[in-house]
Amino acid sequence: MISYTTTPTCVFCDSIDTPEHFVWACPIKQSVWQSIASRYLVSPRELTLHHIISLSLAGLSVRPEFKLTFFDIIATTLLQIWSAHWHFVFHQTTFWSNGVIAKTILHLP
Numbered sequence: 001m002i003s004y005t006t007t008p009t010c011v012f013c014d015s016i017d018t019p020e021h022f023v024w025a026c027p028i029k030q031s032v033w034q035s036i037a038s039r040y041l042v043s044p045r046e047l048t049l050h051h052i053i054s055l056s057l058a059g060l061s062v063r064p065e066f067k068l069t070f071f072d073i074i075a076t077t078l079l080q081i082w083s084a085h086w087h088f089v090f091h092q093t094t095f096w097s098n099g100v101i102a103k104t105i106l107h108l109p
């Protein structure tokens with residue numbers, strides 16, 4: 001049964017699933033964004049969905065000790081969230097936020 005691929009609710013928290021919820025607002029994904037932002041950004045609390053969708057720094061800056069661009073950080077985090085989400089859906093692999101955070105950090109140069 002693959003009925004879960006057509007459900008309008010989030011597979012993790014039962015909220016209505018939207019692109020915004022999928023990428024950003026779901027609590028388990030928020031914890032990933034908060035950890036990544038805290039590690040890499042000068043003002044981590046300023047990160048919003050708008051920054052991610054627009055790929056615009058708009059007032060944010062990457063901590064200078066990291067030789068990374070904002071794009072590196074956002075793209076790598078999105079990829080790891082995407083991967084973990086679909087591994088959960090298709091392989092029933094637990095979406096473990098700390099694991100997603102660790103993989104994101106590992107994949108950033």
Ligand SMILES: [Zn+2]
Nearest residue numbers: 010012013026
């Ligand atoms: Zn959710």
